[in-house]
Amino acid sequence: MSAGFAAALKEAQARISSQIDQRLSPSDRLHQAMAYALRGGKMLRGFLVLESARLHHVSPEAALEAALAIECIHAYSLVHDDLPCMDDDDLRRGQPTLHRKWDEATAVLAGDSLHTLAFELLAQETVGPHALLLIRSLAEAAGHNGMVSGQMLDIAAESTQTPLTLDEITTLQARKTGCLIEWSACAGARLAGADSTALRHYAQALGLAFQIADDILDIEGDAATVGKAVRKDAEAGKATFVSLLGLAGAKARARELTDLACAALSPYGNAGETLKDTARFVISRDN
Template sequence: MTAAADTQTRPFAQALKDAQARIAAHMELRLAGRDELHAAMRYAVTGGKMLRGFLVLESASLHGVSMEAAIEAALAIECIHAYSLVHDDLPCMDDDDLRRGQPTVHRKWDESMAVLAGDSLQSFAFELLADRKVGPHALTLIRGLAQASGKDGMVSGQMLDIAAETAAGPLTLEQITRLQGRKTGCLIEWSASAGAVLAGDDTAPLRQYARALGLAFQIADDILDVEGDAAKVGKAVRKDADAGKATFVSLLGLTEAKARARELCEEACAALSPYGAAAGTLKEAARFVIARDS
């Protein structure tokens, strides 16, 4: 396994900004319809950090994969993530009014449009990955995304989360780690390893990186729910505590949760050692995840 010879480490903030701009431009190109459904789909994707798409582009760069192939995969994962948020915000799920500081899709339009926009984003993601530009390993990516987002991945994690609300007692640390590994971690793992898959290379180091990163990401989310400012976070905070929901903070305590997030950040960075200095931006991404305020 070797990193691309021309890979240059860039400051994370600039790399993330570049990824956001590329993905947003590609979205406008590929979701150019002028009807309300397309408008709702674009609205759902717009405004987020696009961290998952960034991970796709960065891992692709690390493996010398063309931007033409990588951008399809980057937009695909952002569509899947957006669909999950649109459905998660619905009254039958978390019933949220705000997402990314803006009205949720079902508040800006209505519940029917939110369901249809989410459904369309999900199927569109696989349409993107089936494009010939993605290359000879497209089927591996498609299968992986189906597994990461479906009954054994994100949807399964959401089911476990809903079931926990009516459980006899709070989840254990082992149970919540399993839940979040599916609900959040699976898509992050797919994203970070996409570049290696596209190149037909070994995915093990990036998968190890992503597993630590995904768990750190969720712990940081739980910390934000306790300490965050709703104006910066872009959605309601303190909801977990008000609902009596088990989180990493409620189980570990705030101080230990922060310490565990730092440990996971170091684990993620250590997993990138086979790539040497070329993985510097991905290491910065791990540090960003545990230090973010939104």
């Protein structure tokens, strides 16, 4: 991790955390649970929003609303994903999953509240004249043709008699993981009413590299460092990028995707260096 990227990520995390404090004072059980779900992660999606907004000279206030919005959507998806009816996980970000710390009902309601809060944030006047585009595109990215459909494909894959092919896994992960990463990276251009093509190409490569890195961590990582259970996919016999490409092949593909992501940023010149460092970080992280 380069010093410049580390500093930029730390600053973004501090700004988003401050916004969480303002929006979710721990006055009751629901708000405590919502704030708990938002904390402890890398806030990478929110960081992508802030960095893409910087490239397009978007006001800090508008960018911060969008950054917290995507973190709310991501957090809600993790809370629901961890439930017994889904992945039934006990650990997330090195801490008890929300339904283990409280209970399943609190987890469902906290997730629901984070989901709706995201759109409340994007509807603020500070977001500016392109708020409707942000709201509609996030609904598409998170919904039945995006993240949720990817999760449904993932559930179906657990019971199929025929393991998924590489193309099928790529489609699944492009929806389950990639759609929110793409929205995050394109948010700055959309907030500015600018063309998002370069950032979309960057994000599509980045999202796939991110998931391949996750699959590699599931094999090479340990639960204490990763912050959640590992080797679950292998034990369940699920097809992954590693199972289909091999460990060396998966690492090589992740590097290729990182190169593609960096090349897509050429229209931004030196201003895109932090996003390039983000792509390099994604495939070198240990959690």
